[in-house]
Amino acid sequence: MGARAGIVVTGTEVLTGRVTDRNGPWLAEELRRLGVDVGSVVVVGDRPEDLRAALAFLAASTDLVITSGGLGPTADDLTAEVVGDFCGRPSSVDEELAARIGAVVARLMSRRGWRVDPAATEAGTRKQARVPAGAVVLEPVGTAPGLVVPPASGDGPPVVVLPGPPSELQGMWPAALEAAPVRVVLERAQELRQDTLRLWGTPESELAATLRRVDDQLGGLEITTCLRDGELEIVTRYAPGAAGAYARLVDAVRGDYAATLFSEGPEVDALVAGALADRGLTVATAESCTGGQLVARLIDRPGASAWVPGGVVSYANSAKEQLLGVRADTLATVGAVSPEVARQLADGARDRFGADVGIGVTGIAGPGGGSPDKPVGTVHLCAVGPDGAVTRSLVVPGDRAAFRKRTVTVGMHLLRALLLGGPPA
Amino acid sequence: MGARAGIVVTGTEVLTGRVTDRNGPWLAEELRRLGVDVGSVVVVGDRPEDLRAALAFLAASTDLVITSGGLGPTADDLTAEVVGDFCGRPSSVDEELAARIGAVVARLMSRRGWRVDPAATEAGTRKQARVPAGAVVLEPVGTAPGLVVPPASGDGPPVVVLPGPPSELQGMWPAALEAAPVRVVLERAQELRQDTLRLWGTPESELAATLRRVDDQLGGLEITTCLRDGELEIVTRYAPGAAGAYARLVDAVRGDYAATLFSEGPEVDALVAGALADRGLTVATAESCTGGQLVARLIDRPGASAWVPGGVVSYANSAKEQLLGVRADTLATVGAVSPEVARQLADGARDRFGADVGIGVTGIAGPGGGSPDKPVGTVHLCAVGPDGAVTRSLVVPGDRAAFRKRTVTVGMHLLRALLLGGPPA
Numbered sequence: 005m006g007a008r009a010g011i012v013v014t015g016t017e018v019l020t021g022r023v024t025d026r027n028g029p030w031l032a033e034e035l036r037r038l039g040v041d042v043g044s045v046v047v048v049g050d051r052p053e054d055l056r057a058a059l060a061f062l063a064a065s066t067d068l069v070i071t072s073g074g075l076g077p078t079a080d081d082l083t084a085e086v087v088g089d090f091c092g093r094p095s096s097v098d099e100e101l102a103a104r105i106g107a108v109v110a111r112l113m114s115r116r117g118w119r120v121d122p123a124a125t126e127a128g129t130r131k132q133a134r135v136p137a138g139a140v141v142l143e144p145v146g147t148a149p150g151l152v153v154p155p156a157s158g159d160g161p162p163v164v165v166l167p168g169p170p171s172e173l174q175g176m177w178p179a180a181l182e183a184a185p186v187r188v189v190l191e192r193a194q195e196l197r198q199d200t201l202r203l204w205g206t207p208e209s210e211l212a213a214t215l216r217r218v219d220d221q222l223g224g225l226e227i228t229t230c231l232r233d234g235e236l237e238i239v240t241r242y243a244p245g246a247a248g249a250y251a252r253l254v255d256a257v258r259g260d261y262a263a264t265l266f267s268e269g270p271e272v273d274a275l276v277a278g279a280l281a282d283r284g285l286t287v288a289t290a291e292s293c294t295g296g297q298l299v300a301r302l303i304d305r306p307g308a309s310a311w312v313p314g315g316v317v318s319y320a321n322s323a324k325e326q327l328l329g330v331r332a333d334t335l336a337t338v339g340a341v342s343p344e345v346a347r348q349l350a351d352g353a354r355d356r357f358g359a360d361v362g363i364g365v366t367g368i369a370g371p372g373g374g375s376p377d378k379p380v381g382t383v384h385l386c387a388v389g390p391d392g393a394v395t396r397s398l399v400v401p402g403d404r405a406a407f408r409k410r411t412v413t414v415g416m417h418l419l420r421a422l423l424l425g426g427p428p429a
Numbered sequence: 430m431g432a433r434a435g436i437v438v439t440g441t442e443v444l445t446g447r448v449t450d451r452n453g454p455w456l457a458e459e460l461r462r463l464g465v466d467v468g469s470v471v472v473v474g475d476r477p478e479d480l481r482a483a484l485a486f487l488a489a490s491t492d493l494v495i496t497s498g499g500l501g502p503t504a505d506d507l508t509a510e511v512v513g514d515f516c517g518r519p520s521s522v523d524e525e526l527a528a529r530i531g532a533v534v535a536r537l538m539s540r541r542g543w544r545v546d547p548a549a550t551e552a553g554t555r556k557q558a559r560v561p562a563g564a565v566v567l568e569p570v571g572t573a574p575g576l577v578v579p580p581a582s583g584d585g586p587p588v589v590v591l592p593g594p595p596s597e598l599q600g601m602w603p604a605a606l607e608a609a610p611v612r613v614v615l616e617r618a619q620e621l622r623q624d625t626l627r628l629w630g631t632p633e634s635e636l637a638a639t640l641r642r643v644d645d646q647l648g649g650l651e652i653t654t655c656l657r658d659g660e661l662e663i664v665t666r667y668a669p670g671a672a673g674a675y676a677r678l679v680d681a682v683r684g685d686y687a688a689t690l691f692s693e694g695p696e697v698d699a700l701v702a703g704a705l706a707d708r709g710l711t712v713a714t715a716e717s718c719t720g721g722q723l724v725a726r727l728i729d730r731p732g733a734s735a736w737v738p739g740g741v742v743s744y745a746n747s748a749k750e751q752l753l754g755v756r757a758d759t760l761a762t763v764g765a766v767s768p769e770v771a772r773q774l775a776d777g778a779r780d781r782f783g784a785d786v787g788i789g790v791t792g793i794a795g796p797g798g799g800s801p802d803k804p805v806g807t808v809h810l811c812a813v814g815p816d817g818a819v820t821r822s823l824v825v826p827g828d829r830a831a832f833r834k835r836t837v838t839v840g841m842h843l844l845r846a847l848l849l850g851g852p853p854a
Contacts, residue, residue: 017655021454029446043479045472050653054468061486078637080653124638171827212503213549228441228475229503295728296721299742303720313745317724320738402596
């Protein structure tokens with residue numbers, strides 16, 4: 005029968021996009037690993053009536069509801085109180101919890117060197133220590149405690165109340181899973197696998213034809229496809245009993261897309277990092293239009309200092325010349341946005357950082373700077389390694405942000421093709 | 430009486446966080462500008478029953494429902510069909526629309542140099558051209574048309590169906606606003622202002638005390654506060670009639686937080702870019718632990734090439750020496766993670782790029798590399814300009830990603846303090 009959960013993410017800052025929610029996806033993935041299916045994530049602002057409506061919506065169709073956010077010391081942080089009311093359990097201050105929170109706050113404030121108004125702190129602390137009657141308290145990781153609130157009536161799902169900062173939410177998660185009302189739900193969970201195939205250079209409409217052709221062999225698979233920055237992802241969820249159907253899907257994709265299937269699991273970032281680590285190679289970057297996003301993406305992975313000595317962002321032509329050795333006559337004759345300069349950037353990065361691999365990117369991110377010959381979106385990339393070079397020139401559609409993101413992904417595929425072969429970048 | 434809208438974002442890739450949703454926040458902000466209040470955004474996967482439940486939830490309490498995503502050519506893209514059924518309007522293929530989509534697809538494929546299987550393309554095209562009876566078709570910006578579907582019964586909100594790619598959704602938005610069923614809703618909209626105060630170095634609990642003290646003067650304001658990377662944002666929404674109350678809030682915050690109030694509107698990024706542009710100054714970066722995220726953030730703004738000649742990411746000590754002139758004896762005596770090296774990085778960036786301002790960042794992002802003297806999270810920053818230098822040393826809590834994000838924000842405040850004064854970084 006399985007178990008289903010719903011997630012409520014609270015906070016006007018999330019609803020309006022000032023803060024990008026990381027908690028909904030993180031919780032959805034953790035729950036999937038535990039075999040709990042998540043059908044929807046509801047994002048609400050700080051108005052109690054919207055939170056109440058979201059709780060009622062999710063409680064009607066799930067075995068477990070999880071909230072994130074709204075546990076701070078300010079008056080707009082209302083989650084604990086609203087959830088308590090929703091579950092029929094009025095809240096009151098837990099004095100011992102208030103003392104523990106007070107000690108944490110005092111320590112944090114002194115570490116940051118912030119002045120503290122004791123009365124203000126106490127009011128906030130006592131607000132954070134309000135606990136619905138009969139709820140399980142999850143000890144604070146930051147200053148806010150979490151809660152597991154079972155319904156007073158015995159009818160409906162328990163609600164797990166977690167703080168908004170991702171590090172606090174993730175730190176509190178193991179304790180939430182240990183709470184008795186949650187354990188009861190997890191006992192009903194059933195394993196749900198998730199596997200991903202990744203294509204580089206196949207349009208979604210073509211893949212759709214393959215899926216239609218083998219549709220009758222794919223019973224029990226929940227397949228979603230997503231085209232993102234030129235990569236086509238095929239993500240499949242299935243119970244262990246449908247493993248045979250998944251193997252048939254993999255066979256069909258291998259057969260139809262041998263030329264573009266670059267991964268049966270890992271993302272391109274992991275493939276590149278793995279290839280560099282396995283072969284003991286280093287990579288340095290020289291970027292113009294991507295403005296540091298390529299080197300930042302390479303460095304995102306822990307341990308990257310072992311294979312990324314660094315990179316140069318050279319917007320100005322003088323910087324291209326002086327820091328990377330791009331030739332003035334090349335800049336004068338073919339211009340900064342050219343395959344020749346991409347190659348010289350790659351060579352320069354390799355040379356200046358003493359790296360095994362260099363990658364150069366030059367293009368026009370827009371909105372300004374385009375011309376009839378070189379429209380906005382024009383970009384040239386080159387990666388040079390011990391065994392040769394690979395290049396790519398293209399015109400990327402979309403706005404400045406989309407251009408930079410897509411171009412960085414093309415750069416990752418250039419490195420993948422250079423190091424591992426497979427579909428050309 | 431006002432108007433309320435609800436938003437449904439579809440796609441398992443969004444639900445699971447493989448793709449970060451940009452559409453929900455964008456739509457929420459656009460609707461707010463139009464005076465339409467958005468109480469919640471529901472994210473659902475690709476299962477039709479979850480989408481139907483979300484539509485029913487939002488239709489019960491709003492005047493307008495907007496969906497994004499699920500309009501592609503693959504079988505998991507079901508939004509148009511599900512919305513049509515929900516509104517009581519069965520779908521069929523619009524032949525003229527299918528022909529227009531087919532032409533667009535053919536053009537796109539040939540531009541990308543992708544091989545095309547005509548049968549596969551046609552099946553996808555005909556799927557994308559299915560239109561619920563009586564719906565308004567919004568012409569494709571990419572390949573997918575949008576829809577405005579009024580309820581067949583005349584009871585309930587119209588549903589606006591938009592594609593998932595943000596550039597397509599945003600490109601189609603003006604046409605959606607022109608559709609008659611949407612115009613009727615917009616006529617009921619009422620202006621809703623939003624203003625933001627920003628503090629640097631005030632804890633949320635202290636601000637809570639101020640808000641409690643003046644609470645009785647703030648009628649009609651919807652205030653939310655959010656602490657993010659050390660910045661405390663106070664975002665207030667209010668109808669024009671509550672402008673006096675908002676002025677009283679501003680007065681109270683100015684009075685209590687003169688030392689930390691750094692902006693009554695613009696983000697720190699805009700303040701820094703504005704100061705550089707106004708004074709005709711340029712800035713170059715030298716980053717270690719932030720790995721290019723600082724220069725990437727500076728370059729995020731269109732036109733940044735006028736004030737950012739570039740930056741160096743120097744993970745390796747040899748790169749710090751050779752590319753930025755950091756002294757080997759400094760590295761040997763005090764180590765790479767030190768205030769001295771931060772200063773030399775800033776000087777080196779300024780010198781090598783011929784920039785007016787240089788900023789250097791050196792620290793330990795983790796998870797490895799820490800020591801008792803210099804724990805993970807230790808970071809030193811220095812910004813040097815024509816009028817002097819500002820520095821900051823701190824230990825940033827949190828994981829690698831949080832460290833880098835927070836450190837980049839500290840770097841932005843270092844530039845702000847150097848260029849504009851105000852709260853110290």
